[in-house]
Amino acid sequence: MMDKIDKTRTDASWMREALALAMDRKGTDPANTPIAALVVLDGKLVASGVNRTAECCDATAHAEIEAFRAAGKALGRMRMEGATLYSTLQPCGMCTMAAVWAGVSRIVYGAGRADVHPMYFEARHLSTFDFVADAWKDDLSLTAGVLAADCAALYYRPWDHVPEDRQAND
Numbered sequence: 001m002m003d004k005i006d007k008t009r010t011d012a013s014w015m016r017e018a019l020a021l022a023m024d025r026k027g028t029d030p031a032n033t034p035i036a037a038l039v040v041l042d043g044k045l046v047a048s049g050v051n052r053t054a055e056c057c058d059a060t061a062h063a064e065i066e067a068f069r070a071a072g073k074a075l076g077r078m079r080m081e082g083a084t085l086y087s088t089l090q091p092c093g094m095c096t097m098a099a100v101w102a103g104v105s106r107i108v109y110g111a112g113r114a115d116v117h118p119m120y121f122e123a124r125h126l127s128t129f130d131f132v133a134d135a136w137k138d139d140l141s142l143t144a145g146v147l148a149a150d151c152a153a154l155y156y157r158p159w160d161h162v163p164e165d166r167q168a169n170d
């Protein structure tokens, strides 16, 4: 991947790559929860992941966690200071804490919780920003709403009627 270094790539450019990955691997049906995440370090894509909770029967197999696991293997270490996590959907509390543990420097996401159905988020710690603040992280910045409309189009929207049995958030 060393030939892919491009420090001039914008957040929107990386988010387009995440969107393409989500649609390539999971399609565009919101029932398949097409969420994708990238770990980018020094202008280089280190690793990526898509949500695989249903496929893996694993509540922790969120796109961001999958990306961190792959990035850790690729880098040979768990810490990834200076890295940016891109996610098509606002990271949940678990993934935000994983970003804190991994030491990433930026979280950039597309659709926010107000853009999608409430089924995607747990009831407490509603704001990723609060989560980071509560972890006393002043070296982790957050950028919200990059290609938000394109990202939100992949998910159930706040006004969609989603049957109870489709609300497992997997």
Ligand SMILES: [Zn+2]
Pocket: 062, 063, 064, 091, 092, 093, 094, 095, 096
């Ligand atoms: Zn998550």
